[in-house]
Amino acid sequence: MPQYASRILSSFFSLALLLVLVFFLSRLTGDPAALFLPVDATPEMLNQFRELHGLNDPIVVQFGRYVWDVLHLDFGESLRQARPAIDIVLQAFVWTLWLAITTIILVSIAAIVIGSLAAFRPGGVFDRLVSLISLIGASAPDFWIAIVGITVFAIGLGWLPTSGTGTVWHWILPIAVLFIRPFGLLLQVVRGSMVQAFGSAYVKTARAKGVGNRSIIFVHTLRNAMLPVITVIGDQAAAMLNGAVVVETIFGFPGVGKLMIDSILTRDFNVILAAILVTALAIFIMNLLIDLAYALLDPRIRT
Amino acid sequence: MIRSTLLFTAALTALPLASAYAQKAGEVTVVLGEDLDLVEPCMATRSNIGRVILQNVNETLTQYDVKGGKGVLPRLAESWADQGNGTWRFNLRKGVKFSNGTAFDANDVKHSFERMVSDKITCESSRYFGDTKLSLNVVDDNTIDVTATPPQPILPLLMSIVTIVPSETPMAFVRDPIGTGPYKLTQWNQGQNITLQARSDYWGQAPAVKKATYVFRSDPAVAAAMVTKGEADLAPSISAADATDPKSDVSYLNSETLYLRIDSAVAPITDKRVREALNLAIDRSAFIGSLLPKGTVEAAAIVPPTTLGWNPNVKPFPFDPAKAKKLLAAAKADGVPVDTKFYLIGRSNLFPGVVEVVEAMQQMLQDVGFNVEVQMLEVAQIEQLYSKPFKEGRPPQMLVVQHDNSRGDPVFSMYFKYDSKGRQSGIADPKADELIAKATAATGPERAKLWSDLIAYVHDDVVADVLLFHMVNFARVGKRIAFTPTIATNSQLELADITFK
Numbered sequence: 054m055p056q057y058a059s060r061i062l063s064s065f066f067s068l069a070l071l072l073v074l075v076f077f078l079s080r081l082t083g084d085p086a087a088l089f090l091p092v093d094a095t096p097e098m099l100n101q102f103r104e105l106h107g108l109n110d111p112i113v114v115q116f117g118r119y120v121w122d123v124l125h126l127d128f129g130e131s132l133r134q135a136r137p138a139i140d141i142v143l144q145a146f147v148w149t150l151w152l153a154i155t156t157i158i159l160v161s162i163a164a165i166v167i168g169s170l171a172a173f174r175p176g177g178v179f180d181r182l183v184s185l186i187s188l189i190g191a192s193a194p195d196f197w198i199a200i201v202g203i204t205v206f207a208i209g210l211g212w213l214p215t216s217g218t219g220t221v222w223h224w225i226l227p228i229a230v231l232f233i234r235p236f237g238l239l240l241q242v243v244r245g246s247m248v249q250a251f252g253s254a255y256v257k258t259a260r261a262k263g264v265g266n267r268s269i270i271f272v273h274t275l276r277n278a279m280l281p282v283i284t285v286i287g288d289q290a291a292a293m294l295n296g297a298v299v300v301e302t303i304f305g306f307p308g309v310g311k312l313m314i315d316s317i318l319t320r321d322f323n324v325i326l327a328a329i330l331v332t333a334l335a336i337f338i339m340n341l342l343i344d345l346a347y348a349l350l351d352p353r354i355r356t
Numbered sequence: 357m358i359r360s361t362l363l364f365t366a367a368l369t370a371l372p373l374a375s376a377y378a379q380k381a382g383e384v385t386v387v388l389g390e391d392l393d394l395v396e397p398c399m400a401t402r403s404n405i406g407r408v409i410l411q412n413v414n415e416t417l418t419q420y421d422v423k424g425g426k427g428v429l430p431r432l433a434e435s436w437a438d439q440g441n442g443t444w445r446f447n448l449r450k451g452v453k454f455s456n457g458t459a460f461d462a463n464d465v466k467h468s469f470e471r472m473v474s475d476k477i478t479c480e481s482s483r484y485f486g487d488t489k490l491s492l493n494v495v496d497d498n499t500i501d502v503t504a505t506p507p508q509p510i511l512p513l514l515m516s517i518v519t520i521v522p523s524e525t526p527m528a529f530v531r532d533p534i535g536t537g538p539y540k541l542t543q544w545n546q547g548q549n550i551t552l553q554a555r556s557d558y559w560g561q562a563p564a565v566k567k568a569t570y571v572f573r574s575d576p577a578v579a580a581a582m583v584t585k586g587e588a589d590l591a592p593s594i595s596a597a598d599a600t601d602p603k604s605d606v607s608y609l610n611s612e613t614l615y616l617r618i619d620s621a622v623a624p625i626t627d628k629r630v631r632e633a634l635n636l637a638i639d640r641s642a643f644i645g646s647l648l649p650k651g652t653v654e655a656a657a658i659v660p661p662t663t664l665g666w667n668p669n670v671k672p673f674p675f676d677p678a679k680a681k682k683l684l685a686a687a688k689a690d691g692v693p694v695d696t697k698f699y700l701i702g703r704s705n706l707f708p709g710v711v712e713v714v715e716a717m718q719q720m721l722q723d724v725g726f727n728v729e730v731q732m733l734e735v736a737q738i739e740q741l742y743s744k745p746f747k748e749g750r751p752p753q754m755l756v757v758q759h760d761n762s763r764g765d766p767v768f769s770m771y772f773k774y775d776s777k778g779r780q781s782g783i784a785d786p787k788a789d790e791l792i793a794k795a796t797a798a799t800g801p802e803r804a805k806l807w808s809d810l811i812a813y814v815h816d817d818v819v820a821d822v823l824l825f826h827m828v829n830f831a832r833v834g835k836r837i838a839f840t841p842t843i844a845t846n847s848q849l850e851l852a853d854i855t856f857k
């Protein structure tokens with residue numbers, strides 16, 4: 054357990070350093086007043102906006118105030134929305150979290166099952182077909198898949214809504230679009246890892262002892278082949294927790310990716326910081342879970 | 357495998373999906389490109405907010421007629437009169453109630469103004485009043501005197517910008533706007549939708565639309581698809597590329613004027629011949645129907661044709677590269693450094709296809725002998741170059757920018773763009789300053805004439821900038837409704853203008 058304590062401590066320092074960097078870097082991009090107010094706003098209005106939001110104070114004073122507030126769990130107010138930044142971020146993050154969790158579970162199940170079956174007869178028809186599909190999936194641009202998906206399934210066939218939220222049907226297209234790329238990638242990893250495992254000595258031994266195919270795949274091989282797969286699942290999940298900007302934008306999903314981009318474009322500093330804090334924490338927690346999964350799968354890591 | 361796929365397909369099609377997204381009678385869904393960060397009445401002059409709440413939730417004392425050319429019309433004020441010395445008396449409508457049940461009176465008007473100029477919040481609408489100081493005197497419940505210092509001859513028009521809120525409204529941005537309009541805001545799921553419900557106790561005519569839901573899609577192709585599929589009834593702004601169905605798609609002038617802001621304090625733009633050559637080098641008509649949609653209008657003024665004093669006698673510069681070359685040669689012979697490198701500066705998301713438009717203009721300018729480099733910058737960088745104070749030692753710059761004026765009077769444009777002290781003005785011309793001052797103070801036909809004179813003077817005599825196009829938008833209107841977009845649709849979308857077929 055001590056390795057987790059040091060891990061948590063070092064993650065905490067990285068997070069603090071990240072927030073300090075983002076605090077100063079975001080302020081280097083310029084003045085949010087010029088973006089909040091129109092181009093013909095008077096200098097007095099611009100100044101009043103800065104004054105109201107403490108942007109006229111020296112940057113060190115602003116930083117001190119920010120740190121003090123954060124220590125009191127106050128992440129400041131959004132410059133644009135006039136409400137607490139953390140509320141805005143958490144509201145958006147819930148959408149992203151659901152999207153990410155659902156997609157990654159579906160991707161993992163599909164890639165592991167199909168990848169294992171493909172690896173069983175490398176070079177066979179099924180394997181080649183799977184490789185082709187995964188290559189297309191891993192390389193197709195998601196905005197294109199999204200628009201084609203809407204054109205075919207919403208407008209052409211009329212099965213699904215074009216976009217938006219509200220019913221379970223609204224989730225199908227966004228998840229399907231999010232699914233394709235990580236699925237293609239993970240499928241390749243599962244397949245590669247399984248092919249390697251099938252060639253190993255313990256599988257040959259099991260075969261020699263007359264163990265059935267199903268048992269060889271799902272009991273003997275899969276567990277050993279899972280370590281690299283879990284790493285890739287973790288990477289993909291982390292990318293999704295940062296927000297699926299394209300999917301959120303096209304389907305009008307109010308997730309954290311679009312929020313982050315919008316807040317950067319409008320220089321809504323407190324929202325940028327809160328969004329980075331929340332997503333970083335989520336990724337940190339996920340990495341811990343992956344470590345635990347490693348330990349669970351491989352007894353050598355536990356010691 | 358095939359059998360199970362077929363079964364799954366059959367199961368899906370059997371579900372009554374289509375009806376789940378269909379609209380109910382009296383209800384409309386409007387799909388907008390830009391979400392709202394605030395639903396604050398005193399920010400309703402910002403187009404993303406105004407589109408939803410202006411005249412729907414929060415009304416103004418007067419309104420400008422963008423459809424019939426009738427000028428300033430009554431709304432919450434029934435009539436007004438100039439009392440002299442900068443004071444105007446407004447007689448307010450009786451029997452008007454806010455959506456929270458309280459009665460509308462002169463104190464609400466006073467509070468709305470005080471809130472707009474309060475230093476506790478930054479209300480955007482106050483910029484329209486510039487340095488004008490206002491004092492409000494409540495005569496009785498239904499009468500209020502507004503005194504402007506210096507006197508403000510267009511005070512009744514300016515009233516079309518100030519949204520009225522009840523006197524209990526705090527001096528902080530609100531998230532539940534209360535107004536006197538035909539609708540009240542009943543739901544706001546930020547980032548997802550806003551719902552307005554018609555009020556039964558509205559003072560005016562009951563609108564046909566009983567409930568309106570606004571949803572937000574930043575991809576115009578998706579917005580257009582929603583109307584096609586019947587998930588939405590109106591997408592007021594789709595891209596020209598998506599406007600492919602003549603039955604449902606209409607183009608309309610969107611009140612934006614595209615122009616090149618040049619800075620005549622920097623050589624060689626100081627020379628009028630160079631400014632003329634810039635204008636003559638650009639083949640405006642070649643853009644329309646190719647890089648810019650059909651319906652785009654060549655511009656000879658920074659304000660759109662529906663504006664007071666718009667001058668039909670001022671014609672856009674013709675495309676005359678031979679004359680442009682001649683002018684440049686003459687300037688060069690007089691020692692003007694016409695070979696200096698010019699920067700043509702745009703931003704990539706100003707409108708669809710802007711990069712191609714800018715590159716085409718660069719080519720046209722190079723063809724007559726200008727040395728032009730294109731730069732695409734971010735909005736904030738452009739704004740720094742656009743507004744004063746300008747940097748010392750700057751090179752000759754031409755900013756590709758748009759200006760929006762749907763408010764009906766050039767006063768909202770001319771001071772900023774052409775007065776010596778105007779923040780985005782590229783000229784310093786005493787006669788232009790004088791005309792602006794006079795027109796700003798004038799009323800009636802005299803005012804229209806002075807604005808006409810100014811438009812002609814800055815275009816023909818000063819050659820202040822390179823005016824390019826009055827831009828168009830496209831709207832997709834669903835089968836169930838009738839709606840004709842106007843020049844103000846971009847900033848104000850009155851649900852009362854929508855009827856059902």
